[in-house]
Amino acid sequence: MKEIKQVCVYCASSTQIDRLYLEATEVLAKELVKHNITVVFGGGSVxxxxxxxxxxxxxxxxxxxxxxxxxxxxxWAHKQVKEFHFVGDMHERKKKFLDGTDALITLPGGCGTLEELLEAITLKRLGLFTKPIIIVNINHYYDPLIDMLEKCISENFMSEQHRQMWTVIEDTAQIIEAIQSSPAWEIGAIQTARV
Incomplete structure (x- = not known):
């Protein structure tokens, strides 16, 4: 069983989203706290x-x-969060997100969230990041992205084994099980990164 001490959560800062995304985030947060898992996030207050x-x-x-x-x-910083790392730029931020994390969780978000997720998948393909990547597909939000990743595989831009780089769930209550059951990934993945 994988030990989970710290996770990074990518997610939106939009205040205009459907309430169901906020409710799912609340469930996720409670699950992580219940399992005594430290949460790393982008630091926003909304x-x-x-x-x-x-x-x-x-x-x-x-x-x-x-x-x-x-x-x-x-x-933009959340005023009640006492532990903060302020960095020089977005690139440094993304690197710090993954340092020491035992899993990456992606909730719905905009272009920033998508960019962070796709960079993490790329790093995993190269064996530079080996931890579980969980895509939380609330309300089928990520269906088009999952379809695009499948197209990358079916058109031979990626291989069948690359599908194991991410796990998709629809219910945030399943997060611990999803992390625990994610396929192992090795640093040596760079040897099979090319198709």
């Missing part, structure tokens, strides 16, 4: 980021924000 932090804190859990200084300057 949207799914804000909900994640609010619930982790209210449940007595530990959460760490990682944010570029320019976002702090415009006061």
């Amino acid at each position: 949207g799914l980021m804000g909900k994640l932090a609010d619930v982790v804190l209210s449940e007595g859990g530990r959460i760490i924000g990682i944010m570029p200084q320019f976002m702090r300057d415009v006061e």
